[in-house]
Amino acid sequence: MDPDALSAISRVPHGGDDDVELVDFSANTNPSRPSGTAFTFESSFAAAARYPADDYVPFRVAASDYVDCDPHDVVPTAGGMAALRLAFGVVLSPGDDVLLPEPSFGEYDREIRLQGGTPVAVAYDEVLATDPAEYAAVVVCNPNNPTGGAYDPDELRDYLADCRDADTVLVADEAFLDFTDHPSLAGEAGVVVCRSLTKMFGLPGLRMGFAVAAGELGERMEAARPTWSLSTPAADVGAFCMREEAFVAETKQRVRTERDRMAGRLSEAFDVFPSDAPFLLLGVDGDVDELLEHARERGFALRDARTFATLDSHVRVAVRRPHENDELVRTLLELR
Known part of the structure; x- marks a missing residue:
């Protein structure tokens, strides 16, 4: 920061x-909320008297099944916002330009500025027509908030390939993607996927989410992740909810x-x-x-x-x- x-x-x-x-x-x-969520939360109370196991294995496995990626690429976070801050923190240096959509989630602009970066806005439906080589990172919100539309999956993957060729990180906010049938970018090289579990499962006050990043980018995310980055109740409830197909x-x-x-x-x-x-x-x-x-x-x-x-x-x-x-x-x- x-x-x-x-x-x-x-x-x-x-x-x-x-x-x-x-x-x-x-x-x-x-x-x-899924039936059994309250029981899972209450059952975690005793375990909350101890520090969480910082490897979060059950949560990572459930998340990897939920978005179809390697569990080693999952980075537990206290909600989607924490995933976004972590992503920008490991990707940006002061003075970097970052492309973001507008209108869209206002926190992108704020988090980029907190890292000393410069947000460069473009219409949300024109992001995939831009040249990613001009930026340190590009943000997509899929589906976009507040407009609601999702990107075409093939066009989005083509754009991710352009980002990899340009050595530009794609930050994909998929907070609402699980309301669609579109595939996640989780596990793809060159992208940080940020997921919130609070939208689908109706528990915004519990702050549960995760990021997914592969390879060297994932190693940086894991190295920068705060110790005990997810509370015991959030980890237990999140793992339970993601199994409720x-x-x-x-x-x-x-x-x-x-x-x-x-x-x-x-x-x-x-x-x-x-x-x-x-x-x-x-x-x-x-x-x-x-x-x-x-x-x-x-x-x-x-x-x-x-x-x-x-x-x-x-x-x-x-x-x-x-x-x-x-x-x-x-x-x-x-x-x-």
């Missing part, structure tokens, strides 16, 4: 609302069905962006503040997407349970 960069760095706004009286459509987390399949199907249903109805009043993710970005032809307040008065928290670069009249809504989605859609269409 570059100490000289710290004075100019600020926090980044996120979704998530702490008002328990509201149905939270502002955070893109699963409202359901039926839960993942059911969630993916529910999200697809509900997302398409919501998009069809909301398109009557909003510009709905195509999405492969558990959320929809809506272009608002009207007063965004009025829409946000209207939803809140009726018990719903939405994500004000104007905090994302290049978006000036947008909100993002998560895909939740069918009855909650129905109520939200009715509420949003009331201002039509």
Whole structure:
């Protein structure tokens, strides 16, 4: 981390609302969790009285099965954000240029600046048309947050090959990829894959995730990883959840069905962006503040997407349970 960069760095706004009286459509987390998750968490309490085994073998094996890679390439982290910071920390030097998509997750810009790097933004759907040789690293968010679209897998692998030829590291944020049928880049040379388990399994407060990097890049990630980088409850619950294949399949199907249903109805009043993710970005032809307040008065928290670069009249809504989605859609269409 570059100490000289710290004075100019600020926090980044996120979704998530702490008002328990509201149905939270502002955070893109699963409202359901696998049966047995609470029991697994409680069972880890006794073990939490000791330091975790720093090799995290059961977690690494479960993660390697989850994304189809070598367990030795898995780097346990306290959520996807910790994976991103670790990746930028081992890849960047002060003064490096890094290509990132926009609009996209605001933490990329912040984390790059913390390392003394210079973010260079390009439209999210034009990233794969750029020359990676101009940058120390390139970031892709797949599917992209907040727009929701995923990259074509073949085109993404072709771009990764270009990155390897240019000796440019590709940082692939796959926080929402497990809601799709697209293959992960985990285990490929020249890429750091960052995964969050809190979206699919609905436990953002537990902070569980991992990175995947192969070869010399993976060795650097493992060397820089903080000791005890994942708590015992997070490691145990994460390993348990990644084995729940039926839960993942059911969630993916529910999200697809509900997302398409919501998009069809909301398109009557909003510009709905195509999405492969558990959320929809809506272009608002009207007063965004009025829409946000209207939803809140009726018990719903939405994500004000104007905090994302290049978006000036947008909100993002998560895909939740069918009855909650129905109520939200009715509420949003009331201002039509």
